[in-house]
Amino acid sequence: SDQPVAILVPGRIHPRVLERLKEDFEIVAVPMGPPTDIDPGIRDRIRGVAISGVLDNGWIDRLPNLEIVSNFGVGYDGVDTAKALQHDIIVTHTPDVLNDEVADTTIALLLNTLREYPRAENYLREGRWKSEGPYPLTPLSLRGRHVGILGLGRIGIEIARRLEPFKVRIGYHTRTRRDGLPYTYYPSLKAMAEEVDTLISIVPGTAATHKIFTSEIFAALGPNGVFINVGRGTSVDEEALAEALRSRTIAAAGLDVFYDEPNVPQALLDLPNVSLLPHVASASVPTRNAMADLVVDNLIGWFREKKVITPVPETPVKA
Numbered sequence: 001s002d003q004p005v006a007i008l009v010p011g012r013i014h015p016r017v018l019e020r021l022k023e024d025f026e027i028v029a030v031p032m033g034p035p036t037d038i039d040p041g042i043r044d045r046i047r048g049v050a051i052s053g054v055l056d057n058g059w060i061d062r063l064p065n066l067e068i069v070s071n072f073g074v075g076y077d078g079v080d081t082a083k084a085l086q087h088d089i090i091v092t093h094t095p096d097v098l099n100d101e102v103a104d105t106t107i108a109l110l111l112n113t114l115r116e117y118p119r120a121e122n123y124l125r126e127g128r129w130k131s132e133g134p135y136p137l138t139p140l141s142l143r144g145r146h147v148g149i150l151g152l153g154r155i156g157i158e159i160a161r162r163l164e165p166f167k168v169r170i171g172y173h174t175r176t177r178r179d180g181l182p183y184t185y186y187p188s189l190k191a192m193a194e195e196v197d198t199l200i201s202i203v204p205g206t207a208a209t210h211k212i213f214t215s216e217i218f219a220a221l222g223p224n225g226v227f228i229n230v231g232r233g234t235s236v237d238e239e240a241l242a243e244a245l246r247s248r249t250i251a252a253a254g255l256d257v258f259y260d261e262p263n264v265p266q267a268l269l270d271l272p273n274v275s276l277l278p279h280v281a282s283a284s285v286p287t288r289n290a291m292a293d294l295v296v297d298n299l300i301g302w303f304r305e306k307k308v309i310t311p312v313p314e315t316p317v318k319a
């Protein structure tokens with residue numbers, strides 16, 4: 001038919017995605033969450049989804065002609081790829097275009113955690129520099145640290161490269177060892193936590209990474225230990241982390257991601273030795289524009305010439 005392909009957009013998404021989609025497609029905007037009733041005539045024309053966040057599985061059951069889910073973000077834990085695969089639905093994501101931004105943020109969060117820059121700025125703004133004198137010296141420093149990175153993929157390698165000029169020792173753990181790198185490989189997260197004093201997590205949110213940061217890992221990291229998480233909050237037992245910070249089992253933590261966003265546990269908010277960011281690692285205008293373009297270009301590529309740019313490995317594109 002000459003009716004346009006319709007793209008379902010549950011919940012909010014970057015405005016550039018909608019602006020660009022409008023040029024080629026009909027947009028069907030629905031609330032985030034389980035399927036709502038939509039006219040069968042429109043429903044049957046929905047062949048794509050653009051999603052930022054969690055795609056309710058009910059939509060996959062309800063849309064008989066769905067071919068592709070284009071996910072905003074490199075992490076696609078909000079889309080059930082096993083279910084998509086069963087229905088021959090391709091899932092795409094936005095890798096690489098955000099590597100540098102996320103790695104930059106990781107370094108900033110690490111320094112904020114160690115040197116308390118946000119807290120020091122607040123001290124100045126509150127007039128306390130004038131009334132109380134210099135901001136207290138920070139107990140922690142990056143000097144002489146030994147950093148272990150969990151996940152050395154597209155983003156992890158950029159974090160490692162950025163750490164080199166900071167003159168710290170660098171190691172990593174992944175399930176598959178990478179060749180030809182000047183970094184120490186550790187065979188497990190536990191083994192790495194025992195050897196390093198600074199842990200950076202940049203792994204995806206999967207069943208295998210669910211709550212792997214336990215009280216046992218924090219105990220292994222030790223009292224000079226610093227934990228930085230820019231991967232996924234689901235990797236962390238947040239109660240164990242708050243307790244490790246409270247009891248000084250570890251020294252400090254810096255978090256950009258949380259188990260149940262945007263809910264940040266009060267126990268973490270109440271602690272002085274944690275630096276918190278609201279999931280902003282990739283959140284600059286230029287980087288989010290590049291991610292928005294990739295979301296749209298995957299859909300355009302698919303519907304114009306059956307080619308996607310960045311499919312996820314779980315849903316290979318059949319020729």
Ligand code: NDP
Nearest residue numbers: 075151152153154155174175176203204208230231281282
């Ligand atoms: P990649 O797939 O390129 O890298 C993932 C790395 O994690 C690989 O080195 C992989 O190695 C390792 N890994 C995966 N599972 C495990 C495991 N169970 N144990 C140990 N290592 C594991 O992904 P990216 O670098 O592009 O992105 C990583 C994640 O960062 C995203 O999935 C997303 O969740 C998160 N992210 C967060 C952002 C934020 O705003 N805070 C922004 C961007 C990304 P191997 O398979 O050999 O184990």
